[in-house]
Amino acid sequence: MNPVVIVTRPAAAGERLHGRLIASGWDAVWCPAFDLGAAPDARAASTVLQTLQRFDLVVFVSPNAVRASLSLVEQPWPTGVAIGAVGEATAAAVRAELALAPGTAVIAPAGDAAGSEAFWAAWIDSGKSARRVLILRAQHGREWLAERFSEAGAEVEVLPVYTRTEHRLDASAGTLLQQAMAEQRPPLAVFSSSEAVDALDRQLSAQDGAAQWLRNGCALATHERIRERLLDAGYKRVEMTAADDEAVVARLESFRRSRFEPL
Numbered sequence: 471m472n473p474v475v476i477v478t479r480p481a482a483a484g485e486r487l488h489g490r491l492i493a494s495g496w497d498a499v500w501c502p503a504f505d506l507g508a509a510p511d512a513r514a515a516s517t518v519l520q521t522l523q524r525f526d527l528v529v530f531v532s533p534n535a536v537r538a539s540l541s542l543v544e545q546p547w548p549t550g551v552a553i554g555a556v557g558e559a560t561a562a563a564v565r566a567e568l569a570l571a572p573g574t575a576v577i578a579p580a581g582d583a584a585g586s587e588a589f590w591a592a593w594i595d596s597g598k599s600a601r602r603v604l605i606l607r608a609q610h611g612r613e614w615l616a617e618r619f620s621e622a623g624a625e626v627e628v629l630p631v632y633t634r635t636e637h638r639l640d641a642s643a644g645t646l647l648q649q650a651m652a653e654q655r656p657p658l659a660v661f662s663s664s665e666a667v668d669a670l671d672r673q674l675s676a677q678d679g680a681a682q683w684l685r686n687g688c689a690l691a692t693h694e695r696i697r698e699r700l701l702d703a704g705y706k707r708v709e710m711t712a713a714d715d716e717a718v719v720a721r722l723e724s725f726r727r728s729r730f731e732p733l
Contacts, residue, residue: 472497472655473497473655473656473657473658473687473688473725474497474498474499474646474647474650474655474656474657474658475491475496475497475498475499475657475658475659475660475722476498476499476501476647476657476658476659476660476670476684477491477498477499477500477501477502477660478501478502478503478659478660478661478662478663478666478669478670479502479503479660479662480502480503480504480505480506480534480634480637481502481506481534483533484500484502485500486715487660487715487718487719488500490715490719491719491722494719494723496722497646497650497655499643499646499647499650500643501637501639501643501647501670501673502637503636503637503663503665503666503669503670504634504635504636504637504665504666504669505634505635505636505637506534506538506608506632506633506634507632507633507634507635508538508632508633509538509542509630509631509632509633510609510630510633511630512542514629515539515542515629515630515631516542518604518627518629519539519542519543519629519631520542522543522547522548522551522604523548523550523551524602525551525600525602525603525604525627526550526551526552526599526600526601526602526603527551527552527553527554527577527598527600527602527603527604528551528552528553528554528603528604528605528606529553529554529555529556529589529603529604529605529606529612529615530553530554530555530556530560530563530564530606531556531560531605531606531607531608531611531612531615532556532559532560532607533559533560533562533563534608534632535560535606535607535608535631535632536560536563536564536567536568537563537567538606538631538632539606539631540567540568542631543568545568545569546569546570546571547568547569547570547571547574548571549571549573549574551574552574552575552576552577552598552600553568553570553574553575553576553577554576554577554578554589554593555576555577555578555589556578556579556584556585556586556588556589556612556615557578557579557583557584557585557588557589557713558578558579558581558582558584559584559713559714560578560584561576561578564576575596575598577589577592577593577596577598578592579591579592580592582712582713584692584693584713585693585695586612586614586615586618587614589615590615590618600619600624601623601624601625602624602625602627603619603624603625603626603627604626604627604628604629605626605627605628605629606629606631607628607629607630607631608630608631608632608633608634609630609633609634611634612628616628636669636672637669637673638673639673639674644676644677647674647677647680648677651677651679651680651683656686656687656688657683657684657687657688658687658688658689658690658722658725659684659687659688659689659690660689660690660692660711660718660722661689661690661691661692661696661700662692662693662696662713663696664693664695664696664699666696667696667699667700667703668703670684671684671703684705685703685704685705685706686706687707688707688708688709688725689705689707689708689709690708690709690710690711690718690721690722691708691709691710691711692710692711692712692713692718693713694710697710709721
């Protein structure tokens with residue numbers, strides 16, 4: 471029986487992946503874990519971002535942080551201010567969206583590695599130091615990374631440049647998922663954050679048996695930490711994939727070729 475793919479990735483990236491899956495013939499439902507919005511205090515964010523030259527390092531925690539900063543950040547990028555990116559997708563957004571000064575250092579984990587720990591290792595390997603660090607994020611998150619810089623003696627400032635609120639399942643997506651459950655179709659859920667695991671449970675909490683249905687299917691995780699969270703939550707079959715769209719689609723196609731069956 472054909473599985474139904476559940477995409478939990480938020481914002482434009484999630485919508486793009488969902489559209490690509492639909493175009494490839496998958497029955498896919500977009501259930502973004504979070505809705506992303508403007509900075510909670512745009513004036514305060516703009517004030518800080520117009521004085522980037524005060525910092526030695528500015529860390530973007532996601533591609534969303536890059537995009538949210540575009541209308542607020544000083545352009546071109548100040549000479550001598552290094553940029554940190556927690557993964558290659560974020561680094562790619564930095565290079566594509568920001569007007570970087572020649573020679574601007576962009577420090578990011580190599581390859582498919584991503585996350586605070588991976589970035590911290592890349593930062594240490596770079597041999598650079600920073601006395602003043604700015605971390606651009608949502609209202610919360612990446613506390614571990616801020617702590618590491620503080621312990622290293624840096625003055626750390628965190629700045630919310632976008633908001634992240636839990637998504638409420640819309641009626642059309644709920645109907646599609648309810649029908650898939652009634653037909654006993656196996657779910658293939660794609661997770662790109664640990665927080666999305668509980669968020670999806672809460673979205674489907676009104677549907678009896680939804681949690682067990684999810685756990686009897688398969689989950690794709692884009693990071694080892696997400697995989698561990700899924701296993702802790704009771705998912706029985708968890709596979710790894712790289713985070714980019716091509717890798718996710720290829721991994722799903724491997725399930726289609728193997729005639730995916732639930733456990």
